[in-house]
Amino acid sequence: MKNKKALIFGVTGQDGAYLSKFLLKKKYIVYGVKRRSSIMNTQRVDDIYKDINYKSNFVLLYGDLTDASSILNLIKKVNPNEIYNLAAQSHVKVSFEVPEYSADVNGLGTLRILEAIRSLNLEKKVKFYQAGTSEMFGSTKKKFQNEKTNFHPVSPYGVSKCFAHWITKNYRDAYGMYACNGILFNHESPIRGETFVTKKIIQGLVRIKQGSQKKLFLGNLYSKRDWGHARDYVEAMWKMLQQKRPDDYVIGTGKTFTIKDFVNRAAKKMNFNIRWTGVGIKEKAVNIDNKKIIIECKNRYFRPLEVDYLKGDASKAKKILKWVPKISIDDLIDEMIQHELEN
Ligand code: NAP
Ligand code: GDD
Numbered sequence: 001m002k003n004k005k006a007l008i009f010g011v012t013g014q015d016g017a018y019l020s021k022f023l024l025k026k027k028y029i030v031y032g033v034k035r036r037s038s039i040m041n042t043q044r045v046d047d048i049y050k051d052i053n054y055k056s057n058f059v060l061l062y063g064d065l066t067d068a069s070s071i072l073n074l075i076k077k078v079n080p081n082e083i084y085n086l087a088a089q090s091h092v093k094v095s096f097e098v099p100e101y102s103a104d105v106n107g108l109g110t111l112r113i114l115e116a117i118r119s120l121n122l123e124k125k126v127k128f129y130q131a132g133t134s135e136m137f138g139s140t141k142k143k144f145q146n147e148k149t150n151f152h153p154v155s156p157y158g159v160s161k162c163f164a165h166w167i168t169k170n171y172r173d174a175y176g177m178y179a180c181n182g183i184l185f186n187h188e189s190p191i192r193g194e195t196f197v198t199k200k201i202i203q204g205l206v207r208i209k210q211g212s213q214k215k216l217f218l219g220n221l222y223s224k225r226d227w228g229h230a231r232d233y234v235e236a237m238w239k240m241l242q243q244k245r246p247d248d249y250v251i252g253t254g255k256t257f258t259i260k261d262f263v264n265r266a267a268k269k270m271n272f273n274i275r276w277t278g279v280g281i282k283e284k285a286v287n288i289d290n291k292k293i294i295i296e297c298k299n300r301y302f303r304p305l306e307v308d309y310l311k312g313d314a315s316k317a318k319k320i321l322k323w324v325p326k327i328s329i330d331d332l333i334d335e336m337i338q339h340e341l342e343n
Pocket of ligand 1: 010037063066089105134
């Protein structure tokens with residue numbers, strides 16, 4: 001049997017790297033789309049090149065979601081069985097600073113891929129995965145969020161992803177495309193981008209422990225997130241594309257923690273003895289052993305609007321995809337600390 005071909009937009013990101021390895025193990029030929037940058041942006045997939053088992057089945061090509069012709073040419077050239085759209089300006093806070101760009105890449109970028117599939121008459125041949133997000137639930141008051149929960153996005157990022165979600169559903173309904181929306185809750189890993197809060201906390205605490213950083217500056221300590229591991233979540237993406245019918249699925253752990261909980265868990269694992277004092281922007285954590293302040297809050301890390309509470313109900317994925325998260329928050333933190341210490 002011929003190897004299946006997957007085209008991944010956003011291959012150089014956290015999920016792109018995990019998904020590539022997952023698909024290569026399943027004997028896919030993986031075509032990854034990287035965008036031009038002035039310094040190398042392929043660090044997360046460089047090890048794939050070095051791996052003799054994967055090397056020949058992993059191809060990197062240039063493209064950009066803001067460039068419709070590049071998307072069309074790539075799809076024509078690769079003629080993939082599956083397309084995964086993981087590319088995005090994925091930082092919520094940054095989306096308030098570059099709203100138009102975020103909408104262009106995340107919203108219109110998705111439409112450009114769908115339209116390219118359609119113009120190449122591949123709508124009955126290619127399967128499409130869209131990387132949706134729990135950020136679309138925004139200010140929801142529901143205790144658990146699932147596929148039936150209304151979207152109330154509160155950031156340009158969340159709004160742009162709602163457009164991508166609805167246009168994906170629209171192309172599925174209007175043209176009979178096999179197109180799925182994954183609605184994924186936060187998922188992290190040792191290769192998470194350094195400006196996302198979990199990586200920032202682990203990296204900061206390890207550096208403070210080792211003496212190369214004095215303090216860690218954070219924003220809102222009281223928002224709650226449902227954190228899983230990227231390795232588990234890319235499997236769910238693939239499973240969505242292996243079903244008889246295309247559909248949308250929530251992927252999460254069903255557990256939620258504040259940012260402060262995450263800090264406390266990580267600090268304990270690193271044998272920090274900390275005490276919190278103060279309130280609001282004045283809240284800080286003191287290292288009891290040497291009386292030094294190691295965590296402070298800064299206005300610049302707060303957002304104009306916040307998603308206060310996220311907790312996913314992935315029972316549909318459990319039932320239909322037979323997907324369950326395997327990696328706990330404690331195992332995730334352990335892996336992230338270990339990676340940080342080794343690097
Ligand atoms: P990430 O690490 O920020 O990766 C984003 C990827 O998109 C990178 O490869 C980036 O390239 C690429 N990209 C950005 N702008 C592009 C453009 N104009 N054209 C082509 N590629 C572009 O994000 P991630 O955490 O892996 O997340 C993957 C996807 O899932 C994203 O769409 C994100 O919004 C969504 N999502 C993530 C989570 C999560 O918790 N991680 C949860 C729900 C949904 P560079 O490497 O060159 O920057
Ligand atoms: N980034 C960051 N930096 N966040 C901080 C900080 C800080 O210094 N201090 C507190 N936070 C809070 C944020 O206000 C937010 O409530 C929470 O930590 C998580 O922030 P991020 O790690 O940046 O993730 P996110 O939840 O905003 O977005 C991520 O998850 C979404 C899924 O819900 C991203 O990966 C999105 O792309 C993804 O869609």
